[in-house]
Amino acid sequence: MKKTWMLLFLMMVALVGCDQKKKEDTADMAVYNVPVxxxxxxxxxxxxxxxxxxxxxxxxxxxxxxxxxxxxxxxxxxxxxxxxxxxxxxxxxxxxxxxxxxxxxxxxxxxxxxxxxxxxxxxxxxxxxxxxxxxxxxxxxxxxxxxxxxxxxxxxxxxxxxxxxxxxxxxxxxxxxxxxxxxxxxxxxxxxxxxxxxxxxxxxxxxxxxxxxxxxxxxxxxxxxxxxxxxxxxxxxxxxxGAIPAVDLPEKPDISEPRQAEAKNFIKNDSLANKPATAVAYHMPPRNSPEYYAMGLLDQILIQGDNALLQQKLVDELGYTSNVGGGINYLGNMFNYNGPMQIMYNFTYDNETSEAQVLEAIDSVMDQLAQGVTQEMLDKALVKMRSSLYDELGGQFGLGRADLLCSFALFDDDPARINSLEDEFKKVTPEVVNKTIAEYFRKTNRTVLTVNPLLADNETAKP
CATH class of the missing domain: 3.30.830.10 (Metalloenzyme, LuxS/M16 peptidase-like)
Incomplete structure (x- = not known):
């Protein structure tokens, strides 16, 4: 009888050990490391x-x-x-x-x-x-x-x-x-x-x-x-x-931007557009700063996906538009630039909707965001960011990976940064995010550009 209980005990220990080993293996597998x-x-x-x-x-x-x-x-x-x-x-x-x-x-x-x-x-x-x-x-x-x-x-x-x-x-x-x-x-x-x-x-x-x-x-x-x-x-x-000669490179010009102190609002007349459109932009924090990574998560909370705050307000609740597009760096991604940049979103809407209504709805979302971001919101944003990042790394037979490697080599002399991005986002706390919101999502850091659809006006004027 003692031998039987001893055998069962050993089997249980072995099973627990296997389960622990499986968990450790799974944890190791969850960390993807790009060879560099x-x-x-x-x-x-x-x-x-x-x-x-x-x-x-x-x-x-x-x-x-x-x-x-x-x-x-x-x-x-x-x-x-x-x-x-x-x-x-x-x-x-x-x-x-x-x-x-x-x-x-x-x-x-x-x-x-x-x-x-x-x-x-x-x-x-x-x-x-x-x-x-x-x-x-x-x-x-x-x-x-x-x-x-x-x-x-x-x-x-x-x-x-x-x-x-x-x-x-x-x-x-x-x-x-x-x-x-x-x-x-x-x-x-x-x-x-x-x-x-x-x-x-x-x-x-x-x-x-x-x-x-x-x-x-x-x-x-x-x-x-x-x-x-x-x-x-x-x-x-x-x-x-190896034999191609190097050259003396010129000194790079100053591309810095002053801190925006007043809100900017512009209208662009478009003779070919039939509906109004609005774009809203905010200057980004300095690249690679804690606030920069916080803004990457705010992009997920505010703009990206069906559960984004702007999507819920402007599409699901008010029906002003069918889609809100946007992000950081419209000509690439938030990693492959090296200077001043804006986080931006834009959408078209019906002629029956006024610009004042649109801005009022946007302000309500931004006011909601200014109330503070919780750890739960950050955790969900991190999941979305992680998915986006790995889509980038795996896309087009490795072209997305090549893009980040070259960008980090040119801008940081450190292409291995590609393997620390996820950790940088994980460091972001609600305190850093709320500090980022207060400084970078203030109205005096905002530029609003509205398309005035002249084609719609012309069509209205037709007999």
Whole structure:
């Protein structure tokens, strides 16, 4: 009998031990750690390698530390124009051959210009990694800068401006408009898509100078994410990028914004819009500060998802609009910028609803938020933030991961920050959040931009 009880006791101990081990394993599995190896070539190129054998693909991303903010005065839209020039031919690849090279090897590619960087990426079968590294290095070495190519791309970009902004209802609203209204420093407040006169004024000397100044290895970051051999990749990077010379980089201009002390309200007439629209923006706390992370959680509480306060008030309760969109950094995410920024939300509403009604409803939500955020609210926001973060890290075969790695390398010299983001959000307390609300969601830090729908007025006037 004693032996039987002893055997049962040992079995129970074993089961408890297994259960505890299972809990520990589950806890370990819940923490996702992005592999990061970071180093620099002698010419200053920042290199980030992040292997992932989930699929037989590789992402190659090259980010240059030049964006809209610091493009030349009287050359608005030049950073964007130059992005187009990067596909017009290099030393060994003729016009459009870069695109053909990627696509013929089963890959996809793109480029974009943002506030603080211009990026280029390819997603290819992993056995084509060396080819992509060679191609990216080839255009970093030098472009085929000709008047024909420049004139062609000036036309392309001007048409893009016309299609996406000038001839589009709500064109540029609010992603292009709001920075021009909310900011005071020219570098943050100019038309970064490009004034048509400025685009026409760009010349070959501008293009050559811009390339020589900013498209250098010591002003760039290269990340590779995917299924590749680390040592092989390092050898290829050294082979193709190692001999490209560094340049003397110019001193960066002051892009700081003064503390906003008065509320701003603007109206934009839109002859193509048939309903009014409103956008509301607040200047963000300094990047990487405790308040910055608090604002990331406030974004989840206020704007993101069906349970967001603005959604509940403006959509579910009052029915003023069918959707409230918004967030931090309309041209990316809250992590991939490096200067002044706004948290913003926007929506359209029926002509029967007045702007005064809309603002009254918004004020009621903000007043509710000012009463204080509880730990329960923060816990729910953290779950949403965590989901959003891991969507970013896992998206597009690793492109989201490559984006953060390059951004953190360029802006912080620390791509491993990618693994501490979740912990930073977990540090946020209700006290920090409520302090953030008091300083950054005050009305004197607010800019309201309303679209006046002239098309609706014209239609009303018709017999």
């Amino acid at each position: 190896e970071y180093y620099k070539l002698d010419n200053g190129l920042k290199v980030i390698l992040s292997p992932d054998a989930t699929s037989p693909t590789a992402v190659v991303a090259v980010y240059y530390n030049i964006g809209f903010r610091i493009e030349p005065r009287d050359r608005t839209g030049f950073a964007h124009l130059f992005e187009h020039m990067m596909f017009q031919g290099s030393q060994n690849l003729g016009k459009m051959e870069f695109i053909k090279l990627v696509q013929s090897n089963g890959g996809v590619l793109n480029g974009s210009t943002r506030f603080d960087f211009t990026n280029y990426f390819e997603i290819v079968p992993s056995h084509k990694l060396e080819t992509m590294l060679w191609a990216e290095a080839d255009r970093m070495k030098g472009l085929d800068i000709t008047q024909e190519n420049l004139t062609n791309q000036q036309g392309v970009v001007k048409n893009e401006v016309k299609v996406n902004v000038l001839n589009q209802p709500y064109g540029g609203f609010p992603w292009l408009d709001m920075p021009q209204y909310a900011n005071t420093n020219w570098y943050n407040a100019h038309n970064f898509y490009g004034d048509l006169k400025d685009l026409d004024a760009a010349n070959l000397e501008d293009v050559a100078s811009f390339f020589k100044t900013y498209y250098a290895p010591n002003n760039a970051a290269l990340s590779i994410v995917g299924d590749f051999d680390m040592e092989e990749a390092k050898a290829w990077i050294q082979k193709y990028f």
